[in-house]
Amino acid sequence: MTGDTYRIVRGYRLALDRAYDRETHMWVSVQDGDRVRIGLDPLGVETTGSIAQLAVLRSPSSLRRGEQFGSLEAEKFVGPLLAPLSGVVVACNDAAIADPGLLHRDRFGEGWLAEMDARDLAAERQELVEGAEEIVAWFESKVDEYRLRGVLAE
Amino acid sequence: MPEAALRVLDFGSVRPLRSQTLWHAVARGVSAGAPPTISFVRPTDPYVCLGYHRRIDEVDLDLCARRGLPVYRRMVGGGPVYLDNDQLFFQVCLPLASLPARRDKALRLLLEPAVEAFRAVGVDASLDRSGEIVVGDAKVCGHGAAQIDEAVAFVGNLIEHFDHEAASDVVQSPSPEARDLLARLIRRYVRATPCDADAFREAATDAYASAFGLEPSVGSLTSAEEEAVAELDGKFEDPRWRDGLDRAAQTTDHSVWRVKVRAGVWAVEAELAGSRLLAAVVDGRLEAVSVDDAELNGSAAAVERAIAGWPLGEAEARLVAFGPPGQRLAEALARVGRRLE
Numbered sequence: 001m002t003g004d005t006y007r008i009v010r011g012y013r014l015a016l017d018r019a020y021d022r023e024t025h026m027w028v029s030v031q032d033g034d035r036v037r038i039g040l041d042p043l044g045v046e047t048t049g050s051i052a053q054l055a056v057l058r059s060p061s062s063l064r065r066g067e068q069f070g071s072l073e074a075e076k077f078v079g080p081l082l083a084p085l086s087g088v089v090v091a092c093n094d095a096a097i098a099d100p101g102l103l104h105r106d107r108f109g110e111g112w113l114a115e116m117d118a119r120d121l122a123a124e125r126q127e128l129v130e131g132a133e134e135i136v137a138w139f140e141s142k143v144d145e146y147r148l149r150g151v152l153a154e
Numbered sequence: 155m156p157e158a159a160l161r162v163l164d165f166g167s168v169r170p171l172r173s174q175t176l177w178h179a180v181a182r183g184v185s186a187g188a189p190p191t192i193s194f195v196r197p198t199d200p201y202v203c204l205g206y207h208r209r210i211d212e213v214d215l216d217l218c219a220r221r222g223l224p225v226y227r228r229m230v231g232g233g234p235v236y237l238d239n240d241q242l243f244f245q246v247c248l249p250l251a252s253l254p255a256r257r258d259k260a261l262r263l264l265l266e267p268a269v270e271a272f273r274a275v276g277v278d279a280s281l282d283r284s285g286e287i288v289v290g291d292a293k294v295c296g297h298g299a300a301q302i303d304e305a306v307a308f309v310g311n312l313i314e315h316f317d318h319e320a321a322s323d324v325v326q327s328p329s330p331e332a333r334d335l336l337a338r339l340i341r342r343y344v345r346a347t348p349c350d351a352d353a354f355r356e357a358a359t360d361a362y363a364s365a366f367g368l369e370p371s372v373g374s375l376t377s378a379e380e381e382a383v384a385e386l387d388g389k390f391e392d393p394r395w396r397d398g399l400d401r402a403a404q405t406t407d408h409s410v411w412r413v414k415v416r417a418g419v420w421a422v423e424a425e426l427a428g429s430r431l432l433a434a435v436v437d438g439r440l441e442a443v444s445v446d447d448a449e450l451n452g453s454a455a456a457v458e459r460a461i462a463g464w465p466l467g468e469a470e471a472r473l474v475a476f477g478p479p480g481q482r483l484a485e486a487l488a489r490v491g492r493r494l495e
Contacts, residue, residue, distance in 0.1 A: 047256045053207035053231070055403040070401070071206065075285055076231035077257045078206045078300035092402045099492075151256045 006108075009136050010143040012042040015108040016135055019128035021084035022142075024066070027108065028084050028128060034121050038084055039112040040072075040103055043142060047151060049074035051100040056081075056092035056114050063087065065124055069114060072100070081113065085124050091115040160368035162359055163193040163375070167239065170201035170224050172383070175390055177245040177307065178229060179375070179382035184247040185303035188376055191247045192362050194355055200238035200317075202324045205231045205298060210397045211406055212413075214326045223324065227396050230298035230309055233414060236324050240315035242351050244268075246308045246362055253306055261285060261299060264308040267361035268295060272312075274357035275349040284417030292345035293416040312354050316346040328411045328423050331432055335442060336413055336421040339434055343416045409486070410493045420494060424486035429479055431486050435494060438465050447479035457483065466491045 005017050018029040025044030029037045045051070053073035063069055063083045070081035070092070083089075092114045096102045102111035118124065129138045146152040165176050173195045180191050201224040202213055210225075213234045218225050237243070246264060253260040265281055272279035272287065272294065279295070282288045287295035287310070297310040321344070322337035363370045375383070389395050412422045420435040429447040433440045443458045450457065457476055461469035466487060473484035 049257045053404065055207055055398075055401040057401045058399075073205075073207050073231040074257055075261055076205070076298040077261055078229065078231045078298075079257065080301060094402070097402060097404055098407075146255070149255075150259075151254060 007132070007136060009139045012139070012143065014042065014135065014139055016132040018108075019125065019130040020135060020138065021128055022138065024082040024084050026082070026084040026113075029112075030121070031115065034087070034118045035090070035115060036085060036087075036118050036121070037112050037115050039107055040081075042107065043139075043146065043152075045103055045107055047146075048072055048079065049077075051103050053078075054097050054100040054103070054113070056089065056097070059089065061088075062119060063089065063116075065127070069116075083116065084128065085116060085118045086120055087116040087118040089114050089116050157367060157369040159189045159371040159373075160359070160363045160366065161189045161191040161373035162370050163191060163373060164355070165193060165195040167196045167198045170197045170199055170237070171226065171387055171390060173197040173201075173237070173243065174203065174226050174228055175383050175386035176375075177243075177247070177309070178302065178386050178390075179379045180245065181229075181247045181300075181302035181305045181307040182382045183376055183379040184249060185305035186378060188379065189371075189373070190249065190252070190366060190368055191245075191373070192359055192370075193245045193247070194358075195243050195245075196239050196241070197237055197243075198239060200236065200320065201226065202234060202236055203228050204234045204396075206300065207231065207403055208233055208398075209404060209406060212326055214324055217323055225396060226390050227398065228298070228309075229302055230300040230307060232296070232298040234325055235296055236317065236321040237311075238317060238320075240313070240317070240346075242312040242314065242354065244310055244312070244355075244358055247302075247305050248308075248366065250301060250304045250306055252366065258285070260306065261308075263365065264299065264306075265297065265310075267365045268297070268310050268358065270361040270365075271354055271358035272347065274361070275353045277347040277349055279347070282417075286417045288416075289345060289347065292343050294345050294347045312349070312351060313344075313346040314348050314351060316344060318344065325413055327413075328425075329432070331444065332411060332421065332423045335432060335434060336415070338442070339415045339419060339421050343419050407489075407493065410489050412490065412493055422490045422494070424490045426482050426486040426489070429482035429486055431483050431490070435466065435490070439463055440466065440469050445483055447482060449479040450476070461487075466494075 025041045056070040065086045068080040069083045204227045299308045318341045327333035410424045418437045423432045432444040434442045443462045470484045473480040
């Protein structure tokens, strides 16, 4: 990746070469055709806390956007991982499952969560935030909103 | 304007399976629009319960079978635990939107009323920096939480009497020495707080109602919740759910065994190429160290003295001075360190 791939936005290192889901705080990186890799963005990681456990459901059936594909645990608090796109989960990141700390150390690289074959990528992509300026503007407003609500430290 | 209701459900003593499925059904009900709820339950008989993400092989299933202890998996987090009739369990189920998005803040909001309830019945409890409810440095309340659909379920317990022996026995241990160490640590760091359970129930109800601006109101399960109980009974008895076969999760690392006794306190054992290290890790430092390696030639006690009381990283460095066996033990310790991060 080039030096332009990342930008520091409101104190968070953000990858600009992918798309983001506004609601689930998942990033989506198109790999090949309809195959996408997904992971958790910096706000998703920070609001979750110190991630101790990670699991991906073994479900051969197709998921709809917003449905659960896995789960995270931090401080004995279990929460769902929600699919940012409709499709089938075809792979999970065994390295991150074995060492969930990867989500903190390398959230845009080795700390990816799963790969999906997206069912309707072209249409659902419109729901995601994409493009450097759009990503930065969205992320800035989200951080400001979270700080105002006390979700994030000042 | 009247305050919204905090539904109060007292399930009394129920069989072990129901002591789990009843409140999981309540969480579903709250997600579907039932009022915020606090519930209380005791199991009629002892059993073992495993946190959502944990491996089934963390439980000594043979021992549980011999003792007739059922094993269930819950949806909230944490490790394998032993439950019995001497523990009163409480559950608080709230709509997801009523809690902060940040989990550590949500958890603190859910823990603080429990501390208040303990204090109201004369237990000098406090919430420590790691988020444990403690008296001194001993944990007095096991807790866990989960988002279940659009609700959050938070669970905790009042331990009136604790069977430390059984609690350590049900955890799979690699050696009798490891089991002994775990039993000692549980005795040291988990404490019962006998008190008036009825008074605790009332205090907890009042504390959670006050914390969330709700008015306590005794209620009952909705028909949808009753249906959910029956469905969850089946799910929780399904070996596929119990054994965690429906998901890709952490696999067993046979080289390192570690059991968290309370936040910051672990029993650990690591083996590497014939070297074995057993210890307690308390706030990052080694205690009760025992090492074994055929090449130590009688110097095991010196090795143990050299690393007891030291942080893991420094202990690793000190082990290297003991030649090849020390290096093996250092690598085993490094593996422990990675698993405790």
